[in-house]
Amino acid sequence: MKKLYKPKDWPDLIPYLVVTDANKSVDFYTSAFGFEIVNTVLDNDGRLEHVEMRRGGIVVMFCPEGAMGTTSKSPSSNNVEESVNLYCYCENVDELYNNAVANGAKSCMKPEDRFWGDRMCMLMDPDNYKWSFATYLG
Numbered sequence: 001m002k003k004l005y006k007p008k009d010w011p012d013l014i015p016y017l018v019v020t021d022a023n024k025s026v027d028f029y030t031s032a033f034g035f036e037i038v039n040t041v042l043d044n045d046g047r048l049e050h051v052e053m054r055r056g057g058i059v060v061m062f063c064p065e066g067a068m069g070t071t072s073k074s075p076s077s078n079n080v081e082e083s084v085n086l087y088c089y090c091e092n093v094d095e096l097y098n099n100a101v102a103n104g105a106k107s108c109m110k111p112e113d114r115f116w117g118d119r120m121c122m123l124m125d126p127d128n129y130k131w132s133f134a135t136y137l138g
Helices: 023-033 094-103
Strands: 016-018 036-042 047-054 058-064 085-089 105-111 118-123 128-135
Touching: 016 023, 016 128, 023 047, 023 058, 023 094, 023 118, 036 094, 094 105
Parallel strands: 016 058, 085 128
Antiparallel strands: 036 047, 047 058, 105 118, 118 128
């Protein structure tokens, strides 16, 4: 039997974000995008230092600014719009979009049918990360 090179049922690519406030990010990703916590790690003072969340086949990890000795900043702290767009599939893009906006996501593009066969929207989270959600039209 071939040895696993990664945990079973985990994607080969997992975005790792730096956020301003890990607790607020957990709340936002849960309420706006429907993610669920998979794992958290606390620092010596009991604050969130690392978070793993999942939504279907999507996994995202993040840490707050300064965690684990890093100097990385959230795009919002640097006052920039992140140039990477996280493209995610979901069952109902219109429903996800409406829920996300109602829970604090900034609308960058309302759901619309795209030439490549997806109905997609684009949203921005509180840390200025861009998220596109799409439903394949077939």
